[in-house]
Amino acid sequence: MKIGLDMMGGDYAPKATVLGAIAAHKTLAEGQKLVLIGDSQVIRDLLEENNYSADGFEFVHTTEVIGMGEHPTKAVVQKPDSSISVGFQMLKDGKLDAFTSAGNTGAMLVGAMFSVKTIPGVQRPAMTTIVPKLKGGLGILLDVGANADCKPEVLVQFGVLGSLLAQSVYQIDNPRVALMNIGEEEEKGNLLCQATYPLMKESTQFNFVGNVEGRDLFSDMADVYVCDGFTGNVILKMAESFYVITIKKGLKDEFFDRFNYEQYGGSPILGVNAPVVVGHGISSPEAIKNMVLLCRDMVETNLVDQFKKAFQP
């Protein structure tokens, strides 16, 4: 297994990515190779600085970097030798089994869709985030921003994607899929939810448990929460801000600790033909390590093959 890591992506790269690569390397089993994509000399210097042998890694040298603020489509096209572009090219060519970066999220989305492409039958790939449950354990929220506007059929597909992710990577048995709405009853909600509910109810591809509301997100009413990417992004950023506030206030609590994105690594892009994980811009070495391990879990559980099977006509 070969996992490609963008060494130039993220606010604290390449320092954080090198330290994260070292931490990941210590955890990965033999045969699980980490391919470091970026400025090889800089990376080798940093490894040496940290007294860590470069022998355990593979290196792919790149000369360009896509910045956090760059226009995704333009950047991917105009910087073919950027770490993100090269990573996706390798993923497409089968030289990598997974690719992860804490860099420009838009470029990662565009790169994934341009290179490995969407799985046949999947209308729109989705991005997910983890939501901790008050009683312990976790839930999955999707989409969190890849698709600001969604059709009902797309939300139903998110149910399939989220359900398979929950089952495979997070070992949640028969995951309960809920529709994020503003009322419990079937007829409640905006036009999108009203049209989505009956389709989800009919679906035999996942265990639909009905509507939930904003207050239920941290409860144990469901394992997968489906919404459009606008709603999901607002929820994600609001939850992040709550976490930041508890940190600032010095409020220590194991529940709030579980909001820490670092331990989840990053957000997988679900519905493309290879495992791709996008990290938070502020990713620390711990986060980078867990992005790599999430890639490994997605490869090991054959998540993409499961998606392909679920969406084959």
Next chain:
Amino acid sequence: MKIGLDMMGGDYAPKATVLGAIAAHKTLAEGQKLVLIGDSQVIRDLLEENNYSADGFEFVHTTEVIGMGEHPTKAVVQKPDSSISVGFQMLKDGKLDAFTSAGNTGAMLVGAMFSVKTIPGVQRPAMTTIVPKLKGGLGILLDVGANADCKPEVLVQFGVLGSLLAQSVYQIDNPRVALMNIGEEEEKGNLLCQATYPLMKESTQFNFVGNVEGRDLFSDMADVYVCDGFTGNVILKMAESFYVITIKKGLKDEFFDRFNYEQYGGSPILGVNAPVVVGHGISSPEAIKNMVLLCRDMVETNLVDQFKKAFQP
């Protein structure tokens, strides 16, 4: 000034409403009359039980009650002698200057639109909630559920409504109005936000400061946050659940304390021809008192006249 209070509305009515009426009565000035609408005998008995004179109140006896779970439109039509229906009839007839209830929210919305009706020029009334700012003070979020689907022009009108509320009742000078979105740049967001941004930018009726994200809600980036009622309702319920979690966890903090809905009384329905305030179903006596005082403030500041002026053709 006469403020009508639905004595039968809310999970803890009529006990909580009677105690709330007593607390409000102690705060109201002379000439600010509280009209208690509901089962007069039950109310009088409860006042006596609490050793509080009934002389300071006016009483309007009603024989029916609209339950929390009833279908709003049906209930308002089929129960003409319910406290909510009678309250709105009195408001329409000019026998009340404001009306408030912690009962069935849908029935309050329907009742308001059927009786006093929407202000000419206002496309859709909105419901608001208060969001505490981390640095102190408060912001206003609207719509929080009256309109699950909104047109861009409706969001612009919410900007006007929210801005005038902030100015009048909360004495915020030149309130900053922001569009809740999933990116800072003008072109970001779902189709609704993309269409709304330029309209808000052009508007001369309020001080538009651009897009904000979910993480900015408790910051000081704006005073009025505009979104569709679906997004707003998810935000509101998520914020409530965070507050409940901090309470359960015993995390005491003045910022989280300011999430307590009790101190804000309730949510005004903005854009109808009279001051109407809807309370939380679980309203305590403190919340009931503050619902009454919010009504008073809306009457005193001539908020409805300001709306009428802003929307006159």
